[in-house]
Amino acid sequence: MSDLKRLFEPIRVGELDLPNRIVMAPLTRSRSDEEGRVPTYAADYYSQRADAGLVITEATNISPGAVGYALTPGIWSDAQVEAWKSVVEAVHDREGRFVLQLWHTGRISHPDLHGGELPGAPSAVKPEGQAFTADGMKDMVTPRAFDTAEIPAILEDYRRAAVNAKEAGFDAVEIHSANNYLLEQFVRDSTNQREDEYGGSLENRLRFPLEVAAAVVEVWGAGRVGIRISPGTTMPGETPIDSEATITYGRYLEHLSSLGLAYTHVMEGLIRESRDWPDEVDGAELRRRAPGAYMANNELDPEAAAELLENREADLVSFGRAYIANPDLVSRIATGAPLAEAPQEYWYGGDATGYSDWPRASEGAAAR
Ligand SMILES: Cc1cc2nc3c(=O)[nH]c(=O)nc-3n(C[C@H](O)[C@H](O)[C@H](O)COP(=O)(O)O)c2cc1C
Known part of the structure; x- marks a missing residue:
């Protein structure tokens, strides 16, 4: 495992001490109930993965208005906070470090998820594709643009969700400003066509x-x-890429650096299947500007991940899909045990099957 040893070097990230560089990426699994409470068996699922340097939760809605997918958890109500508390406790019992991902989906949603009302977004720009509703996949619609006067309340939703995450016992939070959800919809000129102080110029979009x-x-x-x-x-x-993506995100990261964030988690590349940056994005330049530890993600195998660390192209690496079927990913990498693959039917929805019942390598291939 010599060339993989970099993955097992401890690192301090902000105020957190991590025993290794391997992070469980956020993974929406759509097993929460209609009130947005994570299921009790989420405590097994997350705690089985507690030896990751960091475990990041599935994206978690900050408010009812934030919801864009059926059966995703929230962190706005007391009941949701209570449900998360037992999951946090289970992860802490196994000495894990647990980060909640704060989410608002903006236009990537559907009226069915908002009592028939249109989802709100920076601008009324229709996304292509379908939303996951309680009645299955439905075509997305043109959202309504938020009034300027509504924006302070959304900010307050974020603040309260952050307070609730603290109350639930998490060790940190990750602001989900990726994957073309609300915050990225504000950043990109393709989805932000506002004419108030939240749109137009780059500074306004940020x-x-x-x-x-x-x-x-x-x-x-x-x-x-x-x-x-x-x-x-x-x-x-x-969602089209920002027309001046390197400048736009460079400036965004510069502002975020002045806040002194603990880490920047970057979904690198164009889509989940490709680590290649599109022409508009100078990935190396953005990496240099990113505040805190740089966490690389997307299509990494352990060797590629270790190479990024070795070449100082990342401080941390996160794995998404590999964590679905390999609760013991850290020890599998350490021992060279083969990685299991989860069929897509288990990714979203369902119950503990294909979720918290994946065997560890040491338990043999038999299990499920
Ligand atoms: C089933 C599934 C659910 C995901 N849910 C989230 C999510 O809730 N939040 C997020 O930021 N990214 C989410 N992603 C993206 C992953 O975190 C990760 O960026 C992506 O899978 C690429 O990394 P990988 O090649 O290691 O899987 C999801 C991906 C998958 C496959």
Whole structure:
């Protein structure tokens, strides 16, 4: 395992001490109930993975208005906080470090998820594709643009969600500013066509995401706040990349650096299947500007991940899909045990099957 040894070097990230560089990436698994409470068996699922340097939760809605997928968890109600508490406790019992990902989906949603009302977004720009509703997949619609007067309340939703995450016992939070959800919809000129102080110029487009980051930092302290960005992705919604992506995200990261965030989690490349940056994005330049530890993600195998660490192209690496069927990913990498693959039917929805019942390598291939 000599060339993989970099993955097992401890690192301090903000105020957190990590025993290794391997991070469980956020993975929406759509097993929460209609009130947005994570299921009790999520405690097994997350605690089985507690030896990761960091475990990041599935994206978690900050408010009812934030919801864009059926059966995803929330962190706005007391009942949701209670449900998360037992999951956090289970991860802490196994000495894990647990980070909650704060989510608002903006236009990537559907009226069915909002009592028939249109989802709100920076501008009324229709995403392509379908939303996951309680009645299955449905075509997305043109969202309504938020009034300027509504924006302080959304900011307050973020702040309260951050407070609730603290109350639930998490060690840190990750602001989901990636994958073309609300915050990235503000950042990109393709989805932000506002004419108030939250749109138009670059500084205006960055205003709301930066207000959110400042509010979350005020609650948690910068050493326990990370951010996730994806300057090159077009999914979901077939969202065009910002027309000056390197400049736009470079400036965004510069502002975030002045807040002193603990880490920057970057979904690298164009789509989940490709680590290649599109022409508009200078990935190396953005890496240099990113605040805190740089966490690389997308299509990494252990060897590629170790090479990024070796070449100082990352401080941390996160694995998404590999964590679905390999609860013991850290020890599999350490021992060279083969990695299991999860069929897509288990990714979203269902119950403990294909979720918290994947065997460890030491239990043999038999299990499921
Ligand atoms: C089933 C599934 C659910 C995902 N849910 C989230 C999510 O909730 N938040 C997020 O930021 N990314 C999410 N992603 C993206 C992953 O975190 C990761 O960026 C992507 O899978 C690429 O990494 P990988 O090649 O290691 O899987 C999801 C991906 C998958 C496959």
